[in-house]
Amino acid sequence: MPRQAQPKPRTVIVVAFDGVRYLDVVGPLEVFAVANEQGDFYAARIATAGGADVITTTGSRLGADLALEDLAAEGIDTLLVAGSPNWDLLLDDNLVREVGRLAPSARRIVSVCTGTFALAAAGLLDGKRAGTHWRHAGALQKMFPQVEVDSSALFVRDGNTFSSAGIAAGIDLALALVEDDLGAEVARTTAKVLVVFLQRPGGQSQFSVWTSTPAVRNEPLRRVLDAVALDPAGDHSIPAMAARANFSERHLARLFEQHLGSRPGEYVEQVRLEVARAMLETGDDSLSAVAKMSGLGSEETLRRAFVKRFGVSPGAYRSRFRTTGVMGMVVPDLTMDGDDIPFFRVPVSGPTAVE
Missing domain, CATH: 3.40.50.880 (Class I glutamine amidotransferase (GATase) domain)
Structure with a gap:
């Protein structure tokens, strides 16, 4: 043959x-x-x-x-x-x-x-x-x-x-x-x-620094943004921000869309996520403490927002970006077969997966 x-x-x-x-x-x-x-x-x-x-x-x-x-x-x-x-x-x-x-x-x-x-x-x-x-x-x-x-x-x-x-x-x-x-x-x-x-x-959003906020020349809106940055865990509800700028809530929302391309609540969440990310990279605080100090409130809210924004959980992010994990790491036995191998494929939907 x-x-x-x-x-x-x-x-x-x-x-x-x-x-x-x-x-x-x-x-x-x-x-x-x-x-x-x-x-x-x-x-x-x-x-x-x-x-x-x-x-x-x-x-x-x-x-x-x-x-x-x-x-x-x-x-x-x-x-x-x-x-x-x-x-x-x-x-x-x-x-x-x-x-x-x-x-x-x-x-x-x-x-x-x-x-x-x-x-x-x-x-x-x-x-x-x-x-x-x-x-x-x-x-x-x-x-x-x-x-x-x-x-x-x-x-x-x-x-x-x-x-x-x-x-x-x-x-x-x-x-x-x-x-x-x-x-x-x-x-x-x-x-x-x-x-x-x-x-x-x-x-790759988990690797980038959030720097998309453009310079804002509107002085009342600038005060609102500065207040969020200086005290991310403070009261930054739409009524509170509108009162701070002496705007109506509707006008405040229009200014956010015009100058930042986002809604007020989205901006506040992004700032709080950046604070949480910095805390995870540099500190030892518990996830519940990170959630509270960043203004995200609960550990579950932190987890959901983090996964939505960065594609990984807060705990997984900390383990990847706080250290390389070399110290104390056990080298796996690469001669093993099947599911014992510690290399895995994570299901991904959408265009990031090869169809």
Whole structure:
């Protein structure tokens, strides 16, 4: 009986350039390399302008396998554009032109972090949802209003286009691509070898600082906002705030919408959540004390608001961001099988999950 031919490895082209974020390139490459330990699944190559080596954000030199301009569009399975803390680099005319040339023939198009800017500049995200690092989401939305930017998801899939948040989220996305190609078991084994979650709980909003409040020149409204910031646990009901500003409640609500783009109650909750988050990161107070001092009231109210805003519970947030957990950590036995392995997939609804 003739031997069945093995499928050819999928060709993955990672686009890099001077100033590229090192982990945006090598993180996904390492995921594909570890997946290849279970079979000959991927042929991943780094492509740069002119085939020249590039200098990354770490100052390290990264070798190129191919010249971007010499690549044939046919035969590319996955075209992945890495990012940079300087997103202007992703708007380079040659880079955008080459990405736009190669993308239509690729089975799927991927960006890590600000690599999204290159895809958007090439018109590949028009009318689509896309993710990027929370720090650059506003700039992406302003520059490319035709793109629906998701600033909270670790990664987003829209058709054959995948985009992720910054840096380490490229590993999350690469694992999702492996699962999409080869199934959950291969992806799970890859995650175990890398000692990472197959899918992390929560979105990237848990990592960002709430800085979206613009400068407000209306003096009475400014006094209201300052009062909330100075005493978040105080009485900041709509009647109390309206009286403080000597406005009607209706006029106060209009000013909040006009200047802040939110309702008064939403603003107060956001301030209180920021206070609670800072307390969880730096203090040892109980959750009930955090809830009371931040103005959220009860531990249950704190938990619900925290999960809604940041995608994780207050206790889980404290354990992740207070310490790395290295001290006193028991290293798991990675030879175990099945449900004994302490790596798990958290069900996620919506576009953050690969369908």
